[in-house]
Amino acid sequence: MTKNEIADTLNEIATLLELKGENPFKVRAYQAGARTLEAVEEDQLAALIAEGRLESIKGIGEALAQKIAELHATGRLEFLAKLKASVEPGLLQMLEVPGLGPKKIKVLHEKLGLKTLAELAAACGDGRVAALDGFGEKSQQKILEGIRNREAYGKRHLWWDAAAVAEPIVAGLRALPPVSRAESAGSLRRGLETVGDLDFLVAADEVGPVVAWFCAQAGVKEVTARGETKASVRFEGGLQADLRIVPADQFVFALHHFTGSKDHNVQLRQRALARGLSMSEWGLVPAAGEGTAKEKAERREGLKAESEKELFAALGLHFIPPELREGLGEIEAAEAGELPRLVELGDLRGAWHNHTTASDGRNTLAEMAAAAEALGWEYLGIADHSKSSYQARGLDEARLAAQVAEIHALNAAKKFTTHIFTGTECDILPDGRLDFDDGVLATLDYVVASVHNAFTQDEETMTARLIRALENPRVTMLGHLSGRLLLRREAYRVNAGKVIDAAIAHGVVIELNASPQRLDLDWRHWRRAAERGLLCAINPDAHDTAGLEYVRTGVNAARKGWLTREAVLNTRPLAAVKAWLQARR
Numbered sequence: 001m002t003k004n005e006i007a008d009t010l011n012e013i014a015t016l017l018e019l020k021g022e023n024p025f026k027v028r029a030y031q032a033g034a035r036t037l038e039a040v041e042e043d044q045l046a047a048l049i050a051e052g053r054l055e056s057i058k059g060i061g062e063a064l065a066q067k068i069a070e071l072h073a074t075g076r077l078e079f080l081a082k083l084k085a086s087v088e089p090g091l092l093q094m095l096e097v098p099g100l101g102p103k104k105i106k107v108l109h110e111k112l113g114l115k116t117l118a119e120l121a122a123a124c125g126d127g128r129v130a131a132l133d134g135f136g137e138k139s140q141q142k143i144l145e146g147i148r149n150r151e152a153y154g155k156r157h158l159w160w161d162a163a164a165v166a167e168p169i170v171a172g173l174r175a176l177p178p179v180s181r182a183e184s185a186g187s188l189r190r191g192l193e194t195v196g197d198l199d200f201l202v203a204a205d206e207v208g209p210v211v212a213w214f215c216a217q218a219g220v221k222e223v224t225a226r227g228e229t230k231a232s233v234r235f236e237g238g239l240q241a242d243l244r245i246v247p248a249d250q251f252v253f254a255l256h257h258f259t260g261s262k263d264h265n266v267q268l269r270q271r272a273l274a275r276g277l278s279m280s281e282w283g284l285v286p287a288a289g290e291g292t293a294k295e296k297a298e299r300r301e302g303l304k305a306e307s308e309k310e311l312f313a314a315l316g317l318h319f320i321p322p323e324l325r326e327g328l329g330e331i332e333a334a335e336a337g338e339l340p341r342l343v344e345l346g347d348l349r350g351a352w353h354n355h356t357t358a359s360d361g362r363n364t365l366a367e368m369a370a371a372a373e374a375l376g377w378e379y380l381g382i383a384d385h386s387k388s389s390y391q392a393r394g395l396d397e398a399r400l401a402a403q404v405a406e407i408h409a410l411n412a413a414k415k416f417t418t419h420i421f422t423g424t425e426c427d428i429l430p431d432g433r434l435d436f437d438d439g440v441l442a443t444l445d446y447v448v449a450s451v452h453n454a455f456t457q458d459e460e461t462m463t464a465r466l467i468r469a470l471e472n473p474r475v476t477m478l479g480h481l482s483g484r485l486l487l488r489r490e491a492y493r494v495n496a497g498k499v500i501d502a503a504i505a506h507g508v509v510i511e512l513n514a515s516p517q518r519l520d521l522d523w524r525h526w527r528r529a530a531e532r533g534l535l536c537a538i539n540p541d542a543h544d545t546a547g548l549e550y551v552r553t554g555v556n557a558a559r560k561g562w563l564t565r566e567a568v569l570n571t572r573p574l575a576a577v578k579a580w581l582q583a584r585r
């Protein structure tokens with residue numbers, strides 16, 4: 001385990017202990033231990049463990065040191081497994097309701113005897129929660145909303161989480177002897193920001209062992225359907241997955257069909273019909289003639305296709321990348337030869353919106369720079385929070401100046417091949433002014449301006465606030481425009497169209513925040529906005545070294561927004577970016 005994963009685990013232990021009403025000092029020891037770990041660099045941690053000197057770190061005692069070493073070596077902790085098993089599962093679910101922490105849950109459990117989310121919802125419904133000390137009407141309302149949102153959102157999953165489940169499954173399927181091809185299809189393959197269920201498609205000459213392997217995978221909680229050539233399972237986290245197995249010569253047609261989207265499929269089928277062809281998951285066959293599409297495909301009267309490219313070509317179309325298959329004009333563009341050459345992950349040469357331990361990040365500046373270098377990035381922007389974001393340990397002027405000096409020194413020493421840009425994620429205050437004076441902002445290479453408070457403003461006020469911020473000539477880019485957190489929090493009220501117009505007029509970049517739960521500005525805005533001249537920056541909003549890789553979801557979203565390499569600022573080489581930033585100052 002990495003040190004951040006270990007810190008997460010220590011915090012989880014603290015939460016569970018608190019839920020059980022354990023000694024507060026013990027709880028605090030785990031929390032403090034987690035914070036202490038975050039300040040230690042990864043290599044240093046490994047060395048301390050190897051030398052058995054963990055306890056030399058202030059705040060880490062013998063019990064903690066032993067657990068950290070166990071986690072570091074094995075990624076598992078017997079103590080945690082036992083602790084988890086000793087807590088009601090319903091109480092663990094309550095932890096996922098916004099506004100409910102271990103202390104409050106303990107009160108709900110002890111005073112009202114609540115054990116499940118359903119019981120909690122009922123207690124909110126009849127006012128028992130509001131009547132408790134420390135709760136009240138407002139918090140009761142918020143809890144109830146949280147439970148309802150959880151039900152509504154609980155049916156979908158973030159693309160990032162779904163991909164993490166899907167990738168080893170595809171690899172596992174491909175490794176089975178009877179399998180010649182295996183792919184993820186559905187919304188995951190289309191790169192949609194959230195995924196309802198996983199869809200796997202396999203070409204195999206023998207079906208039994210494939211179905212058996214799929215149903216017996218680790219993590220499968222329930223087999224919900226099992227047939228000869230298909231199966232459906234549900235994993236522990238609630239994610240479901242469908243498997244379909246087809247003969248090799250049907251694979252391409254089935255892959256296209258199950259990739260969807262439904263709208264794209266319907267439109268493409270109409271196009272096929274207009275050309276006297278019948279298209280289905282079974283194949284592409286002449287529409288006239290005897291029998292069903294399946295029967296005709298089985299008689300092999302249809303097209304043979306080795307790849308989707310050939311399938312599209314048979315319909316007079318260029319290949320349409322899966323991300324564009326949403327029925328939003330991609331077929332017309334493919335016919336006219338006007339599909340964009342979409343931006344690719346390999347085009348990215350750096351990114352700007354990243355945090356370090358100076359604010360709420362979990363890796364030091366040097367660690368972030370080393371991680372960017374390992375990714376082959378030419379540049380890395382550091383944009384820690386500004387002073388108004390005190391919960392995120394936002395930097396004041398003096399700490400910002402110190403960080404700038406530290407970055408200049410790193411660049412001068414050429415410690416990393418990656419150039420580091422000095423920046424800030426500067427709060428946009430409720431009235432649209434910025435959290436730092438222009439003089440302070442002028443000492444930086446760039447400024448990301450973001451909203452982090454006063455979310456409840458009406459649409460007009462919020463829109464004017466964002467526009468006022470981007471009219472400041474020091475502002476380089478606007479961070480997470482809508483403030484949405486996928487499956488958790490709706491966007492605030494804002495007229496995105498007007499903000500986009502203003503950004504274009506002032507030459508300000510809008511970020512595509514690539515954090516898997518943001519993907520903000522939404523891909524649905526980008527095609528039109530980029531056509532009108534808006535420049536995009538795909539920013540991971542990384543809070544640790546692993547977070548830099550979130551650019552992958554950002555690229556998915558950018559591709560869904562029809563963005564080309566030219567529309568994305570961080571595809572440009574270092575010299576061009578330096579010149580671009582210089583020209584804006």
Ligand code: DGT
Nearest residue numbers: 186187195196197199257258259260261262265266
């Ligand atoms: P999801 O799972 O809700 O995120 O979205 P998808 O797109 O993965 O949908 P899913 O899993 O229900 O089905 C996978 C694909 O199969 C879908 O994108 C298109 C195709 N498909 C499924 N049902 C139908 C249908 O009734 N008509 C058509 N034309 N295609 C369908």
Ligand code: CA
Nearest residue numbers: 186187197198
């Ligand atoms: Ca699906």
Ligand code: CA
Nearest residue numbers: 197198199242
């Ligand atoms: Ca499905």
Ligand code: ZN
Nearest residue numbers: 425450479480
């Ligand atoms: Zn932010």
